[in-house]
Amino acid sequence: MQETTYDIGGTKIYAAETGVGPPLLLLHGGGPGASGVSNYARNIAELAEEYRVIVPDLPGYGRSTKGIDGSDPFGYLANRIRGLLDELGLDKAHLVGNSYGGAAALRLALDTPGRVDRMVLMGPGGVGTTRALPTPGLNCLLNYYTGDGPSRRKLERFIRNYLVFNAADVPESAIEERYQASIDPEVIAAPPLQRPSGRGALRTLWKMDFTRDARLSRLPVPTLVLWGAQDKVNRPSGGRMLAERMPNCDLYQVANTGHWVQFERAQLFNRMCAGFLAGRR
Template identity: 45%
Template structure:
């Protein structure tokens, strides 16, 4: 799919770049946080299929892609959630469907709890903000993500080792994909201020502890790769039990990138869920 030049929204002095494709009800796709992540990189296999029925809006979160940097020490995921709501205001969108991948899932949950009227249906894909039942956490994938810019710093070897943890079948990872992600990860702005680096006194918000989660009114689909080595599957059990109208779909032979490894099934599932009255 040939993508047009990204649009830009000025949100309180932060320039946020985003794609806006298709017509119909608004659908916001929020990407994850791995090195070199961006909206297009995460959802390149989904945008075209979903935009046939929806107005698909795919932002680069501040700190990723072409957008401005995220200020150091701001809450995670709360600060990003506020910016996405500001983007909705900028686009004059009162309510939208959401697909959130990993960090994007945590951002979606935060928006749903803080501004429930802005969310229609939501799909959470291996989302952050939860806690596993029995699995060791943080996983090696999370540790690698948080420490990617520490020590010897970013490199192709470290990126390849990290990306391989994201998928069930590493043979699908192409040299082109690695090169694109490394180029984005080597952005001097990001090296100077990694978006996932937690400042003093700042921790990733444990959304699962928030009592508002048990009162969320939204129809929710949680999608998890059975072989996810970044966010373990049993994290989904807690979220499924807490969110009143949630259902859980587990994809076999699938890692953390369900939307990429099983794109056709993912696209059909999301469209079916969003269009089901």
């Protein structure tokens, strides 16, 4: 796997790349200690049989620059991923986004639909998450760096109780790897996923809520939404809302699955993702 760090307007973005074929970016979720390769550990090799798979660490995570623009998080991420496409010399690419990465993909598609070929979203953020009280899982995620600060116990509780449907699916080694990444001093100093606060907090929440974006009903990008029926982080009802609002959106609700569809149901995900992006039904 080729590894490169790109400079996108002063933001360093690390990306791993493998495979040959149409370009496909995999955008990871925003849980503590997340990174691109770890998020898609069960998907990269199989998708690379058909696609040029590019897996960045989003700003704030992994080996990329820490800290983001908290006044418009999804817009900031979308701008940096678009800059990565420019740096790679790609006019257009497929996007796959999980949770936080799904929100980044959707925002990029809304801002510049001509840059996105097809898109797969798994439990994307910003879909009804700001209009009601946060789910227990989202609360657990947002509280990770508050109170008594990060701990392995807090991270394990989030992953086993809220991220997945079957807690036994996640090995201890994966939790330890994410915990060590989550306590990087640069991350602790500027956690990438926080509750908006202070002046402008309401405006930030509005920017992070796609249900308020009229462009959603005009988005031409063919989209597949995969949502775990037992998702405790982002409500599965968000999937139905996207399918009703977006003109070219297919929805597949995955039984006995939580927030991490690509990990918990890897075989199903890999097959559906590869087929949809290639235009196969």
